[in-house]
Amino acid sequence: MENILRKLFVKLKDAMDEMFEMKTKGHVGDVKQSAAALLFVPLKHSNREVKRQIKSGRDELQAEKSKVDLSRLQLQNLLYEVSHLKKEIIRCQKFESRDKFLELLSDKEYAIKFTDKDDHDKLSKHKTHLYRLDCELRLRKDLDNQYSVLMNSKKQLMEQNRRQTLRYLSFGPALRTLQESTKPLHDALQLNLDVEWKLSAIVKYLPRPLYILFINLQSLQRIKDEYSFSSEVVGYESDIQMQELLSCNSDESPPKERRNFSDDVNMPTGNTVDNSLERALKPHPLHLRVVMDSPDKSNELVLTIRYWELLKCVTLRAQCDSNNINGQGTFRDTNFIQDLFSHLYANDFGNCVPVPGIQYELQNFNFNEGECMKYLVNNGYGKPYCWLQGMCSVATVNEQKRYNHELKLHKWTRAVFDRISKRWRSWLRLTQQLRGLTYKEIDMYTLRENIYPDGLSSSLVQWSVITTEEFNIQNSDLLNNLTDDNSITYTSYRAVIVRGSAKMECFIRIPSNYPLETPLWILSVHWNGQHTSMNNSAIKMMECWTNTLRPQHLEKEDRLLYSQLFRTICSFDIFLETEGSMQATREYNKEKPYISAFTKRIRFRPYKFIKKGSIFTFKQ
Template structure:
């Protein structure tokens, strides 16, 4: 025991290594050093002959030690059982026997202790091996991360290089052909630049720089010339400005001469200066009226009146001046703040501003031979953007008026309806109605006395033209349009689709072919012997004149705007004529068909119950022919049913009635009963599932 424990303690002291941080030594090097240390330790121990449990662990098999541990435990159990049995027995030598067994048990305990120590060494070796492997993995992971970081850095650098844009890229260079054609050879050097794009780019940039230097010199020369011309212009402007006061003095001195010669040049010049302050509509009116006065009507006179200073101040006002004026009138501002305007006052101010006129007005005076003078005052409403007219008529002393004529010559009615419908009571600008409504004001007619009459011809004279108002009195509203939009569009689509389908059907019927859609083929038997022989359009008079139409309820349905057709069907000697009344609202309103048959006489609804039943089958039970996809082909389905029922009519005619009839009609249909009931009704109803005919 002592020989095994003492070397073990020494080897543990010798084999222990100082702890080293992973950051200081890389894991692979530590692993190699550890192996080298173990190999050197084992080699030194073997050479010295000392005992080492670490070497013993490496030489021993763990599975064998496990089996040895199990056998030692079993032996211990057996020894304990033997000791217990010996103590329970009455043998004389049981004490000696128990002592021997204790010695054996002690040896087994020593073996177990040895195995326990070996297992601890194995665990320690496994942990060291695992730690070495983990360190190696960490080292490789760090190397991988370093490589990834390097790759990422290289990718960023590559991206920067690719996305790099030089300032020369923003320069619009001349094309290559022009460069080689215009650039000198010492800059272009075609023998080297044509093969190397980089050198070519540098050469083009050099040529661009050379051109810009030349243009800069040219710009400098032009600027110097511009300065010289500007100085000359300033000198001439100063000379012309000095002439202005001299000319004004000369014109002022010529005023008496102008009055004596009836040439008011000074007055006309002042009017022209004032005309520049007019709004554009009144300016156009003034210019055109002046031209007409000079060319055609010398008795007409024009002048401009109003406050020129108000127009000039309104046009030259600036926020700075307003701020200065506000600072000068602090006392008035404090008073206005104390007396704040109510909502009613603000609304009234907005109404007054809406009806405000431009400060300048154009006065047109028309003189008549009897001495009467008509004065028209044209004003421009700045917010309403219309021109109004104030009318004033001064009668001569010779003109005498009565009560009736005075009403006719009143300013409000004198120029009313100068053009048809132009009463001057409604604004020609449709947007004015919304402006009045927004401020809760009445219509334009309520303010005629203040604004004047906005005649349409006045707008024309001022160069204004507005869209005419709707002749209907009904006012369009958004709510009505919204509520009817979807339904109207659907009705339009349905009507168009139905008319297109109806056109196809009528084209086919004119060729004596009934076009049955694929969705409705199963509603009729496979074989129908009757054929459509003609299809023609007729008038309302022809429709009403048909013999079998007499006393028919369909006559009350006929209207001029509807469509009328006549179809002729035949089977052998039997002839069927069908008058078709087609409504304009087809297919929502189904066609109405009236029938007359020629077969051993004339048969119609008035003398043949079978014909009446046939018409009922067509006109009352049309809903059976309507499907979702064949709704627009109702006319074709009704005509196909007409041919089918015509076969039933001729094939069952005379059966069970005792009357003689033609035998040319073979019975090709399957009937449950030929007739039924007191009315002897025929089997016009077709059962498509079982393919037989029966009565309703």
């Protein structure tokens, strides 16, 4: 295009020069003028072509610029996304989950409640943690629902108490008017009702649980035919005032004065914990003392009941005092006084504080439940049993996480005292039997068990205490069938019964929850070799005949341990008399009447007895 334009411009210049020369010479050149004008046509065409190419070039340039702008915009977007992602990465690195600040269940509690290993072994660690948080959320929702239900029930009970209080207050003026109007009649009948129902002034200072228990004890104490006990408040009003004064001073003092850090640094860790527990765990200055008499008035069961402000529960400490002149009480020979209350109700051993939420409250004082229980037991303050809290109207949660709040206090208190009285009388009879067997203060001829009137040929020569290991090494099937229960302790004894050259060793185990479980007897006969239940079926039957005896099989005045001993000695006589008849040299004669010592292939000894008129005979 450039060459074409150059050629056109050259031709146009030549034509203009020729026309100028012709004008200067005076010639007229119309032909040349027309030819020169025609040269503008290709020039115009070339100009249009140039403009068209310029326009197409501009369009292409604009398209390329648009592409460049789009690429630049995309690069800027990528840079922005990179910077945003970097910020998100930093934010994720600094992210902390809120569950780190929550108090979750321990691994042991979570494994017991929620973990199912078959379903969650293949899950990743993150998904496992999410599942655990989901379980925690469900548990918290359930607890929140339970809390709402309890709060509603609490509001209902408070409303009922308010209505009942209003009703009782409305009875007050009428009762006072009735009392004043009937006072002349009381004086005429010599009824000192005011003196009888007047309580000591110290009672009003009792904490609410001890006050409720003391009032119920006072009402039960008036039933003298059924119960023989006395209750009193121990303590002085000055002790309460002193404790209130000390608590006010400790609250007003600054935190730095409450604790001497230099002393804590120099003091051992164990002493520091004990001192802090001693400062925090202080019982109420007033406590109750309940004294129960035995039927023969020879022993007293003393119950000391205290209330703890920090633990919000009541503890019981029991001891036995003897009224004998020589000072040797029945319970001094055994150590079952604590077992009497530990096994009073099932699964209530007093090994934990049965107050709802006490663990969380103790965390505020940097204590745990185990330290508090150890402190109470080591200092002789007793244990907080659930049945005791029920007598004091204290809500409890047992080891099975079951909530209980006893409302029928008078009925529950009577039931508890009935059970304590029965259990204590059973232990009194048992310890009297053990003492009589140990010191040979029994007469076997008076122990008839209402079975056989004649005397026994064998005699008891020894009754002594043995260790649990010595009892467990005995060879008997009864030891293999026993169930292990760590909450029950045992005391073992060894008795020796002799008749002629034959000797029988009896190994007796008495459980701590007696009389719920009866004593267990294991027998071993030394005569022409050693005979046990493992190698002789007769010994196995003797053990069965002794161990199947139950308190309900006896009469009211009979003693279980004496009756078991009587059965054992009687069975030993029957064994020697029936077994001796089959020996070549007869050492023991048949002194008891038998229908038949053995019949057919049955090798059971004739332990059963029948009575025909005045004749007693033994049979299989």
